[in-house]
Amino acid sequence: MSVPAKTKTGFLDSLEKSPATDIFLKGLWRKNPTFVQVIGMCPVLAVSNTAENALAMGLATAFVLLMSNTLVSILRFVIPKQVRISCYILIIATFVTMADYAIQAMSVELHKALGAFISLIVVNCLILGRAEAFASKNTVETSVLDALGMGAGFTFALFCLGAVRELLGNGSLFGIAVFPASFQEWVVMMLPAGGFFTLALWLFIFNAVKRAKQNKERGKALP
Amino acid sequence: MKPESFWHIFINASLINNFVLAYFLGICPFLGVSGKKETAMKMGGAVTFVMVIAATCAYGINLLLIAVGAPFLQLISYIVVIASTVQLVEMFIKKMSPALFRALGIFLPLITTNCAILGLVLFQTNKGYGFLESIVYALGAGAGFTLALMLMAGLREQLDFAEVPEVTKGTVLTLLIAGILSLSFMGFAGLGG
Numbered sequence: 001m002s003v004p005a006k007t008k009t010g011f012l013d014s015l016e017k018s019p020a021t022d023i024f025l026k027g028l029w030r031k032n033p034t035f036v037q038v039i040g041m042c043p044v045l046a047v048s049n050t051a052e053n054a055l056a057m058g059l060a061t062a063f064v065l066l067m068s069n070t071l072v073s074i075l076r077f078v079i080p081k082q083v084r085i086s087c088y089i090l091i092i093a094t095f096v097t098m099a100d101y102a103i104q105a106m107s108v109e110l111h112k113a114l115g116a117f118i119s120l121i122v123v124n125c126l127i128l129g130r131a132e133a134f135a136s137k138n139t140v141e142t143s144v145l146d147a148l149g150m151g152a153g154f155t156f157a158l159f160c161l162g163a164v165r166e167l168l169g170n171g172s173l174f175g176i177a178v179f180p181a182s183f184q185e186w187v188v189m190m191l192p193a194g195g196f197f198t199l200a201l202w203l204f205i206f207n208a209v210k211r212a213k214q215n216k217e218r219g220k221a222l223p
Numbered sequence: 224m225k226p227e228s229f230w231h232i233f234i235n236a237s238l239i240n241n242f243v244l245a246y247f248l249g250i251c252p253f254l255g256v257s258g259k260k261e262t263a264m265k266m267g268g269a270v271t272f273v274m275v276i277a278a279t280c281a282y283g284i285n286l287l288l289i290a291v292g293a294p295f296l297q298l299i300s301y302i303v304v305i306a307s308t309v310q311l312v313e314m315f316i317k318k319m320s321p322a323l324f325r326a327l328g329i330f331l332p333l334i335t336t337n338c339a340i341l342g343l344v345l346f347q348t349n350k351g352y353g354f355l356e357s358i359v360y361a362l363g364a365g366a367g368f369t370l371a372l373m374l375m376a377g378l379r380e381q382l383d384f385a386e387v388p389e390v391t392k393g394t395v396l397t398l399l400i401a402g403i404l405s406l407s408f409m410g411f412a413g414l415g416g
Contacts, residue, residue: 038254038394039251041247041250041251041254042247042248042249042250042251042338043247045247045250046246046247046248085306085332085335086303086306089302089303089306089335090299090302090303093298093299093302094299096298097295097298097299100298101295116342116345116346116349119298119341119345120248120338120341120342120345122298122302122341123302123335123336123337123338123340123341124336124338125251125333125336128336188406191405191406191409192244192245192246192247192405192409193402193403193405193406193409194402195247195402196398196399196401196402196405197398197399197402199398200394200395200396200398200399200402203394203395203398204390204391204395207390207391207395208390211389211390
């Protein structure tokens with residue numbers, strides 16, 4: 001996770017010159033699936049009540065995304081055009097079943113916390129969207145990069161939400177208390193409504209930043 | 224587990240644990256097609272229809288998979304059933320009402336990837352519902368989905384005329400409303416005991 005730090009400190013412009021990092025960064029920042037494209041929202045809202053759950057969900061999704069993007073890209077000349085969506089869904093469902101059983105084997109507790117939402121990775125529009133829009137048209141290497149970027153972007157977004165919600169709703173981060181015991185927990189943040197509010201807040205920040213940047217560029221261009 | 228009455232299941236799925244506002248299932252169409260009340264209503268109808276068929280099929284499939292001892296195929300077979308049902312509904316709507324077909328646009332095939340439907344099927348299996356219970360559960364979930372979609376569409380129609388700051392327009396505003404709706408739906412907790 002050293003890359004997100006880099007993007008923040010302004011290496012962005014120099015890094016974007018190489019096409020490989022460009023594809024990766026596109027998913028992580030410029031076309032972040034959650035904050036910019038606003039797709040695959042269901043798991044984002046549902047399991048982001050603690051930072052740990054959010055991170056686990058993000059990693060599971062990233063794994064499925066990586067595997068499905070790779071396989072779809074390998075098979076892109078084999079799959080007939082007419083039945084491609086069904087094929088993609090089957091590929092995705094297979095990997096999700098694998099991820100589901102793997103998580104259950106690693107930690108029963110985590111499996112319980114995430115519940116049906118692991119199976120629901122199948123219907124995450126993000127994964128099908130990348131298979132259709134990117135992996136079916138590009139080489140294996142670029143598809144892998146794309147999946148890594150999008151997966152990292154998705155995990156990053158989930159973590160952003162989960163951290164805020166856990167911090168405000170429970171006064172802790174990764175289960176470790178941050179605030180003193182006198183901290184009054186903001187219970188709403190742990191409830192479903194908190195998910196909507198936190199996401200709205202993050203999108204608001206993203207919009208505001210984008211707007212400020214646009215205004216600055218326009219200001220530069222005019223005089 | 225003590226047997227629940229049908230009424231109980233229905234209220235539970237539609238109001239107390241509303242699929243959109245409490246479980247966050249089906250957020251994509253919720254944000255996407257909730258612009259107009261009429262479209263929202265029809266979308267809700269289509270989703271409910273797919274839900275009932277999917278729930279019925281899933282019940283049968285589950286019995287079959289347990290009989291042959293292959294529960295790991297559960298997810299894959301469910302998604303195939305849902306995809307076929309959606310295809311069916313799509314052809315039906317295209318034939319019966321081309322105008323509606325155009326209005327729903329890309330969101331019609333996307334019902335396949337609507338988590339509400341797969342979620343419903345998975346929950347139903349987890350809860351061990353019988354045949355009739357599954358159908359009632361599907362109807363309740365569909366009604367809840369339609370209700371949430373309609374409420375949202377009504378609010379958004381009103382907000383088209385409201386003056387809001389430029390940055391909050393679009394998704395941010397929709398999410399804020401959804402949050403408030405979700406809060407108010409919490410008032411149903413405890414209904415039916």
